[in-house]
Amino acid sequence: MRKMLSRRSLIATGAGAAISLGGLAAAGRKRKRAKGNGKKKNRRQRNRDIQFGDEGTPLAVGRFVQPLPVPPTKKPVSVGSTPFDLNASEHGIAPEYFTRRGQDNVPLPVHFPDKFYQLEIRQGFAEIIPGVQTPIVGYDGLYPGPTFKTRLGEPTIVRTQNRHPHFPLSTHLHGGHTPAHSDGFPNFYILPGNTRDYFYPNCVPLRDGAEDFSTSPSTLWYHDHAMDIAAETNILGLSGFYLVYDQLELDLIARNVLPQEPLDIPVVIQDRSFNSDGSFFFDPLDHNGSLGDIYVLNGKAFPTCKVRRGKYRFRFLNGCNARHLELRLSTSQPFIGVGTDGHMYDRATLRDTLLMSPAKRADVVIDFSDAPDEVYLENILIQEDGRGPKGKLFDRDVEVPGEKIMKFVVEGRENRRSATIEGGTPLRPFTPINPSEATVTRQFDFERRKGAWQINHQFFNENVANACPRLGSTEKWVLKNGSGGWWHPIHIHLESHQIQSIDGRRPLVGERCLVDTTMLGPNSEAEILIRFRTFEGPFVFHCHTLEHEDMRMMFVVDPRRDGPLKNQKLDRTFF
Amino acid sequence: METRLLLRKKSLWVTFVCGAALALGMLIWITRQPSQGHSDAGGDYPEQSGDYHALKNPRMSFVTYPTEMNTRVSDRFEEIILMDQDGDSRAFYRDLVADRSTCIVFFYTRCTGSCPTTLQTIKQLKKHLDLIFQEDELKFIALTLEPEVDTPEQLRQYMQDSGIVDDPELSEWIFATADFEALERLRFSLGVYDLDPEIDADKTEHASLLTFGNDRTDRWAALPADMDFQQLLSAMRKVMGNDSRQAFGDFPKNKVRSEVALSSK
Numbered sequence: 001m002r003k004m005l006s007r008r009s010l011i012a013t014g015a016g017a018a019i020s021l022g023g024l025a026a027a028g029r030k031r032k033r034a035k036g037n038g039k040k041k042n043r044r045q046r047n048r049d050i051q052f053g054d055e056g057t058p059l060a061v062g063r064f065v066q067p068l069p070v071p072p073t074k075k076p077v078s079v080g081s082t083p084f085d086l087n088a089s090e091h092g093i094a095p096e097y098f099t100r101r102g103q104d105n106v107p108l109p110v111h112f113p114d115k116f117y118q119l120e121i122r123q124g125f126a127e128i129i130p131g132v133q134t135p136i137v138g139y140d141g142l143y144p145g146p147t148f149k150t151r152l153g154e155p156t157i158v159r160t161q162n163r164h165p166h167f168p169l170s171t172h173l174h175g176g177h178t179p180a181h182s183d184g185f186p187n188f189y190i191l192p193g194n195t196r197d198y199f200y201p202n203c204v205p206l207r208d209g210a211e212d213f214s215t216s217p218s219t220l221w222y223h224d225h226a227m228d229i230a231a232e233t234n235i236l237g238l239s240g241f242y243l244v245y246d247q248l249e250l251d252l253i254a255r256n257v258l259p260q261e262p263l264d265i266p267v268v269i270q271d272r273s274f275n276s277d278g279s280f281f282f283d284p285l286d287h288n289g290s291l292g293d294i295y296v297l298n299g300k301a302f303p304t305c306k307v308r309r310g311k312y313r314f315r316f317l318n319g320c321n322a323r324h325l326e327l328r329l330s331t332s333q334p335f336i337g338v339g340t341d342g343h344m345y346d347r348a349t350l351r352d353t354l355l356m357s358p359a360k361r362a363d364v365v366i367d368f369s370d371a372p373d374e375v376y377l378e379n380i381l382i383q384e385d386g387r388g389p390k391g392k393l394f395d396r397d398v399e400v401p402g403e404k405i406m407k408f409v410v411e412g413r414e415n416r417r418s419a420t421i422e423g424g425t426p427l428r429p430f431t432p433i434n435p436s437e438a439t440v441t442r443q444f445d446f447e448r449r450k451g452a453w454q455i456n457h458q459f460f461n462e463n464v465a466n467a468c469p470r471l472g473s474t475e476k477w478v479l480k481n482g483s484g485g486w487w488h489p490i491h492i493h494l495e496s497h498q499i500q501s502i503d504g505r506r507p508l509v510g511e512r513c514l515v516d517t518t519m520l521g522p523n524s525e526a527e528i529l530i531r532f533r534t535f536e537g538p539f540v541f542h543c544h545t546l547e548h549e550d551m552r553m554m555f556v557v558d559p560r561r562d563g564p565l566k567n568q569k570l571d572r573t574f575f
Numbered sequence: 576m577e578t579r580l581l582l583r584k585k586s587l588w589v590t591f592v593c594g595a596a597l598a599l600g601m602l603i604w605i606t607r608q609p610s611q612g613h614s615d616a617g618g619d620y621p622e623q624s625g626d627y628h629a630l631k632n633p634r635m636s637f638v639t640y641p642t643e644m645n646t647r648v649s650d651r652f653e654e655i656i657l658m659d660q661d662g663d664s665r666a667f668y669r670d671l672v673a674d675r676s677t678c679i680v681f682f683y684t685r686c687t688g689s690c691p692t693t694l695q696t697i698k699q700l701k702k703h704l705d706l707i708f709q710e711d712e713l714k715f716i717a718l719t720l721e722p723e724v725d726t727p728e729q730l731r732q733y734m735q736d737s738g739i740v741d742d743p744e745l746s747e748w749i750f751a752t753a754d755f756e757a758l759e760r761l762r763f764s765l766g767v768y769d770l771d772p773e774i775d776a777d778k779t780e781h782a783s784l785l786t787f788g789n790d791r792t793d794r795w796a797a798l799p800a801d802m803d804f805q806q807l808l809s810a811m812r813k814v815m816g817n818d819s820r821q822a823f824g825d826f827p828k829n830k831v832r833s834e835v836a837l838s839s840k
Contacts, residue, residue: 050646166792166822168813191823228796228810275646284648284795285766285786385770450689451767451784452799459802485771552802 053273053281056293061129061301064407068303070265071240074146080113084159091189091196091575094181097157102179102534103471103561108201109211111153119145121190121238122163129294129301132278136237137164143299144268144319145222145240150202152216152246158198162190167233172225173200173242174359175217175342175496175516179535181574183493184225186540186554187462188574202244205495205533214430215496215514216246217342219266219315219361227462231290231321231546235282237299239319241266248428249344258338259313259365259419265305268319269405270296287451289322289386289547295379295405304407307368310415313338315363318356321546322386324487324519327354329366330376330401336421339363343496343514346430350423351510353380355396357489357519359544362510365421371410378402386547388487393502393521430513433498433529438476440564442467445480446488446520446543446553453543453553460542460554463570467555469532470563476500477528481520488548490526491517492557493539497530517544532559538570636818647793649673653761657718657751660731665751667761676713676815678787680800681767683721684733689783693800694737696807697748697785703808705745707821713746718761720778722752766797789815 051058077083086093100108124141125133139145150156162169168191172184181188182198190196204211220242224233243266253260271292273281282290294301318325329335337349341361354362368375380402383389390397444455452459458466469475477497481488496514499507503524506512511519518526537558542549556570654668665671680697682690694717701715719725725733730750734740739748752758762768765786769775785807788795796814798807816822 050650052646052651054651166794166816166819168823192819228798228814277646279646283651283766284788285797287766287797288770387770450799450801451769451780451797452802459799461803462806463803550796552799 051276053275053292054283057274057281058276059129059132059274059278061294063302063404064304066130066300066303068265068267068305068406069298069300070262071142071144071147071298074117074119074140074148076115077118078116082114083116084118086157086197088195089159089197090191090194092181093157093197094179094199094574096179096181096201096535097155097197097199100155103536103559106206106534108155108203108534109153109206110155110201110203112151112155114155114157115150117148117156117158119158119160120163121160121169123165126237126299128272128296128299129274129278132274134274134278134280136280137167137233138237139222139240142240143237145238147241147243147266148222149243149245150200152202152204152244154202156200156202158200159195160190160198161195162192164192166192167229168192168226169224169233169238170226171196171198171222171238172493173198173220173222174491175220176200176242177203177205177215177217177494177534180537180539180572183539185462185538185574186225186227186230186460189226203534205531207533213246213248214428215343216248216428217244217496218246218249218339218344219243219317219363220342221268221317221319221359221361223319228550229284231550232282232284234319234321234546235272235280235290239268241268241315241317243315252427256417256419257421257425259311259421263311263419264313264315266315266317267297267406268317269325270319271323272296272301286386287547287551289545291323291383291386292320295403297406302405302407304409306409306411308412308415309368309371309410310418311336311365311367311369311421313363313365313419315361316354316356317361318358320358322358322388323383324358324381324389324489325354325356325379326381326389326396326398326402327356327362328352328378328380328400328402330378330404331371333367333371334423335362335364335366336423337362337364337510338421338427340510340513341496341516344428345513346426346428348421348423348425348427349509354510355381355508355519357487357517357544358546359489359491359517360515360519365419366408367418368408368410369414369418371408373410375408375410376401376404377406377408378404386545387485388522388545391521393519393524394505394508433474433531435476435500435529437474437531438529439473440469441476441478442566443478443480444555445482446490447482448486452551453548455553455555458555459552460540460556462556465538465556465558465560465568465570466566467557468537468560468563468565468568469557471536471559471561472531472533473564474529474531475564477530479518479520479526479528481522481524484522486522488520488543488545488553489517490520490541491544492530492541494535494537494557494559495530495532497528500527500529502526532557536560536572538572647790648788648795649790649793651764653757653764655753655757655761657749657753658727660727660734660750662727665749671714671716671749672790674791675711676708676787676789676791676817677716678714678785678811678815679716679718679765680785681718681720681762681781683719683778683782684725684729685721686779686782688779689801690779691737693783693785694739696800696804698739699804700808700811701746701748704811704815707812707824708746708815710744710746712817713815715746715748717748717750718758719750719752720758720762720781722755722758725752727752785811787811787815789817791817
């Protein structure tokens with residue numbers, strides 16, 4: 001009987017389990033099928049409720065309610081000793097890391113032990129508008145990325161891992177004097193899941209055997225430069241600051257000529273549009289250049305910056321894809337200009353407004369000593385589409401007061417130990433490049449054709465070195481923008497350049513020392529002088545309106561020992 | 576009679592219920608296991624494990640992003656009804672673009688300048704892309720800029736004249752027309768336009784731009800057809816690929832089906 005029961009109970013258990021399993025499975029399949037059938041329709045249906053940001057952000061964005069954050073400083077994993085196997089990254093490290101020499105056996109000046117960083121590119125979320133989570137792609141998952149602080153002559157190795165599921169990426173140190181392997185050439189990728197060891201020697205080129213400190217960089221930034229998607233990755237958040245300090249700048253800070261941290265604040269200004277679900281609005285098929293209606297500074301929409309009465313150093317970066325900015329203070333007080341792009345001026349220069357194309361930086365000191373309790377930072381430039389601002393380079397359409405993008409709340413009594421910089425204070429001695437040094441003249445015409453962009457009637461070709469200057473030589477380049485309505489900010493990698501003239505005139509105030517990006521207005525023609533030193537190519541130069549760059553407005557410059565040449569086959573690649 | 580008696584027994588009922596509960600628990604436990612490479616969670620992105628490598632795992636799928644809740648670029652495409660070269664109606668998004676890779680070009684049959692060159696380039700691209708994409712993963716669409724002239728018959732004739740044959744083994748190439756206004760709306764929503772109305776009125780300006788993308792991975796781009804062919808092809812693979820092999824992998828050289836197709840053309 002006992003045996004019978006146990007067998008019966010076994011059968012019963014089995015039957016019960018089978019019936020319930022079968023029933024559930026059937027129900028599950030039914031549910032799944034229903035889901036499968038309605039899947040697309042439901043998504044489209046749902047998305048019909050989502051309003052896109054193409055006509056402006058359909059969200060209520062509170063202004064001047066969030067404090068301006070300062071991006072965190074990136075911490076090195078090791079200084080002096082190698083923390084990881086340098087042969088283990090899929091895309092390797094620059095050969096110059098091992099030789100410590102540039103081309104022609106030029107030694108790379110090293111004054112400090114190697115510094116190693118580990119950086120990860122990954123997806124995440126950021127609260128840019130209060131209470132709204134926006135999906136981003138960020139360096140270390142941050143928006144904007146962390147700030148690197150390095151010394152001149154301090155070799156820096158950044159092991160970068162790409163954890164984006166399908167973007168092939170390539171990081172460019174904008175304004176850096178770096179080996180070709182680590183310069184972010186558009187197809188020297190970090191493929192999804194892989195790593196690349198970027199080697200930044202943080203050196204200045206040598207002139208007559210000595211370091212040329214007049215080209216010493218200060219405010220650099222890093223961003224993604226991958227082919228076809230530079231515009232999209234910039235919108236999604238791949239950018240950050242990279243600051244280099246040399247002895248001269250540290251002395252200026254120690255002597256209290258320049259404000260020091262925390263009164264030295266890097267600020268990246270970006271224009272973004274949002275969809276009603278909080279995601280960024282970006283149309284990869286808008287080839288003119290995308291504009292946004294929300295100004296995001298250091299990752300917060302229309303922030304407020306609390307300051308005490310005294311002098312602050314701000315390093316403004318135009319991190320927009322296509323929007324040009326002309327910044328002004330609501331008090332009409334001038335900025336004390338310290339530098340443009342990566343370089344400090346020879347003397348501090350008063351600037352009423354700061355005209356900045358995408359990628360340009362303005363290193364300025366603002367004196368809040370006599371400021372009222374509220375001061376606004378305004379953009380006064382009128383720009384309606386990706387073509388660029390209204391008007392011409394020397395005759396821009398502006399409106400005063402402009403759009404308020406950040407509020408300074410000025411508090412307290414005057415800081416008696418405020419920095420001493422004022423208009424005319426000597427900063428970094430600068431010896432201009434002598435025009436007679438130039439041995440070769442090249443002309444580049446930037447134009448629109450067939451729905452895309454060309455230089456000298458050619459689309460970007462990653463296998464052709466369009467210009468091969470001789471290493472160590474100086475060249476004169478004529479950059480010509482023949483198109484009527486379009487603006488093109490031209491950025492040249494490897495070396496900064498000196499603008500000799502634009503449209504036959506002296507360059508604008510603030511553009512008279514070294515720059516790494518030249519703004520070309522409609523029908524503009526610029527003459528520039530540029531030296532090519534230390535590293536053999538390939539490097540690129542291109543329009544920094546990122547949509548134009550993606551649509552092939554880019555050329556390869558490859559300094560070689562056997563130059564000057566043009567239109568050569570590329571002989572070095574670092575995939 | 577005996578079973579009815581048995582079912583009345585309390586102990587048996589208890590065992591039956593226990594068995595059912597056990598099975599139910601197991602089923603729930605199994606279904607709750609996270610499925611690999613795919614996340615059903617609303618706005619969450621699947622967390623990638625740190626040790627995978629695109630090239631080491633050549634079949635890594637890209638179709639994990641966006642999740643269902645995300646907007647897609649294609650949500651803003653005009654949904655219009657096209658008429659293909661056979662006179663069949665096709666909804667642009669639902670029938671052609673949705674959940675696959677597409678390459679779209681604008682042209683017109685009377686065009687003698689850029690269109691024939693562009694279509695020849697697409698023909699070459701198609702030959703190569705058919706080697707790595709399944710026939711249902713990819714579609715080519717040529718849309719007319721002159722619907723008043725280009726009737727379905729005209730389009731079919733043009734296909735024959737340009738030697739474009741429909742091979743059911745390969746991805747489909749559709750030549751289509753529609754109402755002029757609708758096509759113009761579609762052209763603008765695809766970004767194939769110039770801000771200067773004078774330049775925009777010149778049809779040949781639009782006839783050498785290839786717009787391509789993958790609705791599943793939500794990647795889109797456009798490039799001029801007369802740039803370097805190999806770079807155009809590699810850019811299209813990167814943007815249109817469903818997985819790392821289609822995007823970055825080597826070209827398969829031993830695909831019988833495709834070799835037959837190649838030699839027949």
